[in-house]
Amino acid sequence: MHGRPTEEELRGPTLMRASRRALSLIGRCTTARQMKQVQSNLTVSGTLSDPYAVGKILTFFAASDPSYADQFFDFLPFPCGATFVWNTMIRSLVDRNEHAAAFSLYRSMASEARLLPNNYTFSFLLNACAELVDICCACTLHCQAIKLGWESYDFVQNGLVHVYAICGDLDSAHALFNASEIKDVITWTALINGYSKLGQVDVARELFDEMPHRNSVSWNAMINGYVQVGLCKEALELFNNMQATSGLLPSPAGIVGALNACSLLGALDQGRWIHAYVDKHQISLDQMLRSALIDMYAKCGCVEMALDVFERMPKAERDVFAFTSLISGLANHGEGEAAIKLFERMESEGVVPNEVTFICVLSACSRMGLVDRGLRIFGSMREVYKIEPQAQHYGCLVDLLGRAGMLREAKKVVEEMPMEPDSYALGALLNACRVHGEIELGRKMVEGLAHRKLDHGGVHVLLSNIYASASQWGDVVQVRRGMEENGVRKVPGCSSIEVNGAVFEFVVGDRSYMSVDEIVLTLAGMDKHLKSLGPVEEGEDERADSG
C-alpha cells in the first residue's frame, strides 16, 4: 500500500478495525480533511483506543493545526490513551514552544489521568528545561525521575547532563557524567558544549581529545566553542583537521561554525574554499547555511557573491536572517541605497523584519544622510511591526540626526529616550559633536556622565578626539591625563584581514607588524584622495531620496 490514499480507502467502514492498516493509512494522509475522515472512522470503529494511531494523528495536527490537536486531545476517551499519548502531546507542546502548557500537562498526568511519567516523559521535559535554561525545573524533574526509578535510563541520563551543562552547572553535569555508566557520544558532547558555553574551551578541548568516539556533532560543538570565544584560527584549524583525519563529512551546522570563523577573521579564501567544498560534496544548503554564506561573503568584502547567494536562494527560504545579513553587508559597503531598497523588498515580500534588521537599515539611512526616511522607518517599528525600540534603536536615531548635523534633535533623543542611553547612543552624539564642531556640548555631556558615574573609557577617548579635531591640544592632554589618573581604560579596538590566504591581526596602537609603513602610506593616500573629491553637499542625498 503506497501513495496517496484513495477516496474509497478513506471511506471504507470496515478497514479501520485492523489497527496496522489504520496506521499505514494514517501515515499516508497528507491533508487535514483526509486525517479527520480517518479519525472519525477510528472513533466509530473503536480503534481510537490504539494509542499509536492516536499519537500519529496528534502529531499530524500538532504541526498543521495546533488548536485542533489540543481539542482532539481534550476529547479523547481516556483512559484508553496510555502514557504514550500524553508523552506525544507533551512533546508537541514543547515543539510549539508552549513550555508552560507542557509542564501543566505533566502535572495533570498524575492527578487527572492517574498515569505515571516514564523515561520518555522525562526526556522530553528535560529538553524543555534546557531550552528555557531553567535549572530549578530541571532539578525538580531530576528528583522525580529518581523517585520513580528512571534516573539511570540512557535518554534521561543524557538529558540531565545536557540540561545541567546548558544551565552552566558544570559541577552537577560533570558529576553525573562521572557516575554515568553509559557515557556515549551524546553524553561527552553535552559536556563539551557546556564547557564551551562557559568559555572554558581548554577543558572542552581536553574532553574532546579524550573522548573515545567523535561524530560530526562533537566536532561541531568544539569548532563552535572556539568561535564563541573568538578563537577563530583554532576553529578553522579544527575544521580542516576534521576533514583530514576523521573521514566524517561536516554537517551544515558545522559548516556554519567554520563560515562564522571566516566572517570574523575576514578570511575570504578559506570561506570560498568552504563554499566550494559544500558544492563539491553536495552538502545540503539549508536556510541557515545560506545566511552564513551571505554573511561570510559580505564580511569578507565580497558583496557581489553575497548577493549571488541571496538571489540563488529559493524565495520561500529567504528569511529574516538572509535579508538582514545582506542589508547589513550592503550598508557596510557604502551601498546604503541598495540596503534600503532591499529592506523595502523584504517588506513587500512579506518577510517580517526583527530588531536587528532595524539596526542595520537605520544605520544605512544614517550613513546616507536620509533623515526623513530613517525617521519613517523608526516610526514603523512600533506602528507596523509592534517592536518596541530598544536603547540600540534610539542610538541609531541619535546617529541619524547627529550625522546630519541636527545636534539639538539628537541631544533631545538622548535625554528623552525611555531608558539609560547606551555607549552607542552616547558615542553617536559625541561623534556628531566632533564632526560638527560642537565642543562645548560634548564637554558638558561627558562631565554630566562622569558626575553620574556613567562614563567609560570610550566616552573620554571621544571627548579627546573632539578636542583634537578642534586642535585644542592642551585639552586633549588633560583628558588623557585624567583617564590615567582615574585608571579609566578603553579596550583597544582590533581587526583582522586575510591576504593571500594568511590571516593578519591588528590592534589599535600596535605598530609592530610588517609593512606598517606601507599601510600608513596607503591610508594617507586614500585620505588625500577622498578629501580631493570635496565634501558632499549637505542635503544632497535627501533630495535624491524624495525626488
Add this chain to the structure above:
DNA sequence: CTAGGGTTAG
C-alpha cells in the same frame, strides 16, 4: 515516540 551541534547588529 526520545538526545547532543548552527544564522542577522552600528
